[in-house]
Amino acid sequence: MGRVPEHDVLVIGAGLAGQRAALAAAEKGVSVGIISKVHPVRSHSNAAQGGINAALDVDDSWESHAFDTIKGSDYLGDQDAIEVMCREAPDELLHLEHIGVTFHRNEKGQLGTRAFGGASKARTYYVADITGQAIMHVLYEQLMKYAEQIDRYEEWFTTDLAIDDEGRCVGAVTRNIMDGSTELFKAKSVILASGGNGQIWQPTTNALICTGDGIAMAYRAGATLMDMEMIQYHPTTLAGKGFLITEGARGEGAHLLNAKGERFMERYAPNKMELASRDVVSRAEQTEINEGRGFPDGTVALDVTVVPRKRIQEALREIVLVGRDFAGVDITREPIHIKPGNHYTMGGVKTDVWGRTNVPGLYAAGEVACVSVHGGNRLGANSLLDTLIFGRRSGEDGAQHAKGHGQGQVSRSVLTDAEARVEAIFARSHESGRRVSEIKAELGKTMDEKVAVFRDEEGIQSALETVQRLKEEAGSAYVDDRGTIFNQDVLGAIELQNMLENAEACCMAALERRESRGAQYRTDYPERNDEEWLKHIDVSLNGEGPEISYSPVTITDWQPQERTY
């Protein structure tokens, strides 16, 4: 490309949040570019199986949805943001239906729901158990439909944000994976929608692309990160590979059993049983396993056979395939072994309800962001909602912001700096460093052992030390591929750097929060302590290195209460 590609709004990441943001911005009449390191339909929003929450039913109310979300968050969610999300959910859902999502219908032909964890009503709307995929492909259809306004850059890897002298975000530096060329994209507003950081843990339900690139880029550009310690372990993942078995299975009535065949949730959540919040169910399972009531492979069992066969075929077909192809189990006939596994990062780049970060011109939406609507624990089927509501709001506000600003000035040196960084990776020698893959494997294992369902100071401290050592080592980690065409090896080295920055922030925040709340369970501080810790932990980068600060939790109508299910 000879000239600098310019757009009013530039979206980085093309999963649900990114695509929704691009469409919303285009609707406001501005020019939009959307960049993704994979083809948009490969994005990880695909993996959201169970559905999307909305209080659409006449018997339901947004207040009820908001309360469930707040309670689910263990009161760490910001209630103003949760109100926005839950109020706007029904209209967003109808919009999706109108543009083509094939949501499940009831016998009257109206939208039908399924039950989900932590919810006081069945308010989860779904497409079989491929809801994320079904919605994302429809948004991609719309991207193609609006191709005149939205330029797609598929398989472009963004390495850094471009910041001008006044600290405003004015674009991004991106490598075209197909030919290895580097481009500076200029934009009046930049929206990060690049997803979470699950690859820091091994195993994880997350795709290989979920390396926290956006969180790291924003952090380096001066944005504040929030709630980074809050990492969700999903209660039903396959042992070994960590694949996800949808919560929809329990929503349809499946049971959790220990090795003795007991429905152990009776002891932990007598009312909601298997449909308690994810943090509660994961801790229950891990306790069963730790106390010797699990199976020898360190698992408990999910029994889907209690769900009628026809219903399984119609509503849970994907996990029938997952069971068959990846565990060799026919879940319609026998229970399948599962365990808690890394799944979602509640924290991320701190934003307001319009997706604005503390860096002017920079927005964030979806898993990369922390609004915070999930607080200490996200409810199932609220993540799709989060991506769509705040993706749209970021797109709208980003378009508005773009109308009031000109293109920024940024020196071409950001481009040459980026190219120099890649050259420096190529120059590393095989003798002096470790392989990128080795460092990544050590990171994943460390985090899964020490910053998981149960944590304590000693473990987190040792994880932090490991991460800091790996950061050093990553600086000299070598790659084999020095070519320009489809060089995945060099991208892996850049991703590793990003992952380590995420991991460091996570460990620091986890160490700082000396209480147990939501997904953060400290065996050395087993109680929730509202007096001292009903606040967010922020991490930002000052000249020296990472720095911790606090920000208040916004409370509107719902005072913290004891949390039981």
Add this chain to the structure above:
Amino acid sequence: MSAFMLKVRRYQPEAEEDDKRGAYWETFDVDLEPTLSVLDGLLQAKAHEDGTLAVRCSCRAAICGSCGVRINGNSTLACKTQLGDAQAEADRTARNGENVPITVEPMGNMPVIKDLVTDMESTHWEKFRRVTPWLLPSGPPPEREYIVPAEAMVDVTQSVACIQCGACVSSCLSMEADPEFIGPAALAKAYRFVGDPRDGQTTERLYDLANDPHGMYDCTHCFSCIDACPKGVAPMNQIMRLRRLAGDEHDIDDVNNGRRHERAFVKIIEKKGTLDESALLQDSYAPGIKGKLKPTVASIRGLLQSLPTAVRGVRTGKMRSIPKLIPGVHHKLPGDAQGHVKKAYERAEESNIQLNLYVIGEGGEEDVTAEAVEPEAVSEEASTS
């Protein structure tokens, strides 16, 4: 752990070594559980041996559709194929107990960019955009949701389940013959809108599909795409449904005369019990008495264009009508053959149900019959057991 050999078809566009110019084979030894996937094997080789090995991948769980490849010649997803199964497949060709590697090649019908990475833009996405792949409702949306039958949504969900991995495109024999053929994935996508009651352009869509000179009638019914599809989308079935809807329900004749050819085929077999090639040409282009007396310009042109084929048919003995007219003479037609064929036709008419995996499940027809007979008893039993 078990040792596996992965023989990978490689192409390094920037390689300078002489033995790496053009495409070449390289074998990697990996040591993994047989239940792990071929993708796990490739990633182990990439992580520990050769970081230049290129393969698109992301979810590892057959959801994102990135890792379409050919394993032992079969188009599929690398993440969905277990090493143990791939080895068993490879061993079928083993002679004298030799060790046969698992072969992994880039997808077919697509230019290769590097190793297992192919260009799907020119071979799939461009074609995909030809079917106007977005919903076109008639008029503004309702205040709430569209009210549509639950079954209609379940029905199109089979096509919605497509993850755009390209395995069907890779396996498509018609695409091999005609690279411009729109292909199974794009047509499955087309059905997703044609079958959606909310769409307001059904007739227009079918008309456009029928008039695409490389469109749905180019499919030759070979079932390759059904075999290859990792998500049970059964693209060929969706293509056949499009054809039935266009031809039977909307009475649309296509630009390539495919519909009349199909009808002539069916009619001749019903009448004669076997295919009579000499009647096929005429019936395809100028069916019925009126057509033969007053052939259209298009049918004359079609017939003329087919003359070389007809000449070859006569010369090779394929086009011979006479033995097929007398029962018992033709070697494929014993005396009562026509009666059997007629019965088969009747049976097909009676049980003309639209199969869909989301409705009948992986178990196939067995489940359908069980539930069709006593649906309540079945669900009661399931919920109390």
